[in-house]
Amino acid sequence: MALTSIISVNYNQPLVTLEFLRSVRAHLPAAFTEVILVDNGSVEDYGDDFKKCYPGLKYIRSESNLGFAGGNNLGVKEAGGEYILMLNNDTEVIPGLIDQLVKEMKENPEIGIISPLIYYFDNPSVIQYAGFTEMNYLTCRNKAIGFMEENDQQYNQISGETGYCHGAAMMCKKADLLAIGAMAEQYFLYYEELDWCEQFKRAGKKIWFTGKTHIFHKESMSVGKESSIKTFFMTRNRMLFIRRNTGAFNTAIFTCYYLLIVAPREIFRYLLKGKKELAAQVIKGLRWNLNHSKESRDIGYKPPN
Numbered sequence: 001m002a003l004t005s006i007i008s009v010n011y012n013q014p015l016v017t018l019e020f021l022r023s024v025r026a027h028l029p030a031a032f033t034e035v036i037l038v039d040n041g042s043v044e045d046y047g048d049d050f051k052k053c054y055p056g057l058k059y060i061r062s063e064s065n066l067g068f069a070g071g072n073n074l075g076v077k078e079a080g081g082e083y084i085l086m087l088n089n090d091t092e093v094i095p096g097l098i099d100q101l102v103k104e105m106k107e108n109p110e111i112g113i114i115s116p117l118i119y120y121f122d123n124p125s126v127i128q129y130a131g132f133t134e135m136n137y138l139t140c141r142n143k144a145i146g147f148m149e150e151n152d153q154q155y156n157q158i159s160g161e162t163g164y165c166h167g168a169a170m171m172c173k174k175a176d177l178l179a180i181g182a183m184a185e186q187y188f189l190y191y192e193e194l195d196w197c198e199q200f201k202r203a204g205k206k207i208w209f210t211g212k213t214h215i216f217h218k219e220s221m222s223v224g225k226e227s228s229i230k231t232f233f234m235t236r237n238r239m240l241f242i243r244r245n246t247g248a249f250n251t252a253i254f255t256c257y258y259l260l261i262v263a264p265r266e267i268f269r270y271l272l273k274g275k276k277e278l279a280a281q282v283i284k285g286l287r288w289n290l291n292h293s294k295e296s297r298d299i300g301y302k303p304p305n
Contacts, residue, residue, distance in 0.1 A: 001032045004098050005081030005174070008089045009038045009071035014046040016090050016218065021054040023092040033098065034058060036075040037089075041065035068167065069183035069192040076182055079174060088168040090218040092121060100213035101171045104159060112180070112205025113172045113197060115165035117146075117155055117214035128217055130155040131162035131209040135194070137246045138253055140238050145209075155211035162209040167193035169215050176205065184244070186292075189229070191237040198245045231278045235263070235285025243289070259286065 036058040118129035130146030270279035
């Protein structure tokens with residue numbers, strides 16, 4: 001069996017990361033996996049604890065927070081596996097996860113990136129992800145298939161092409177990644193895995209989902225709290241995604257729609273709630289795109305040799 005490099009990123013979550021490492025150690029074959037943990041500028045360095053928890057761990061510490069894409073890209077540079085499996089540190093795995101993902105990729109060589117079925121860790125009877133619909137590029141909206149559905153094993157035998165993979169668990173071949181490019185680091189948070197899937201699609205690869213294996217994700221089932229950082233990056237990156245992945249005509253239509261309808265509606269909504277800071281973050285996200293129009297049109301990101 002070919003070697004698989006598991007890459008995960010920690011940012012100020014040592015206890016969650018230790019639980020992740022215990023899950024990997026208990027359920028995935030050490031003889032055919034290497035585990036790479038990137039500490040993304042955490043306040044404290046728990047490297048010794050992580051290494052004790054998982055013998056043979058490759059531990060990389062970045063002194064600054066490089067974001068989701070930057071942290072994973074740093075891990076890719078140390079990856080020696082034929083396959084790369086990016087797993088969130090707030091996930092837990094099951095036996096056979098890697099075997100099934102690799103099997104899917106071998107049986108379907110056109111696959112570029114594949115994600116498994118995802119259940120909520122706190123309530124495994126509820127599905128978080130069973131694929132994504134395609135993007136509506138005029139509105140930059142799509143839907144998560146299976147989201148919040150009761151788990152009746154309705155997706156357990158389904159494998160096939162899907163709109164996008166889920167950032168919590170994505171496998172690809174290292175050779176494809178080096179040829180096509182790593183995730184674009186200018187996103188920092190949100191939309192980077194969608195953009196990465198677009199890179200693979202442009203290269204003629206397919207984005208795949210399989211329900212024949214799964215993981216558990218510790219993300220809350222409730223809608224995350226509104227925050228300044230989330231509001232800024234969701235606004236900023238929604239526009240960035242369209243500008244990077246569609247032509248000038250589509251970008252112009254989306255920009256009119258976003259600037260004249262969506263953004264004013266969001267600003268007005270926040271002001272009605274007395275959340276002036278969030279309204280300011282929407283404006284900040286719009287302004288960022290105006291100030292970075294040229295460099296953000298560059299397609300793809302290639303890691304240095």
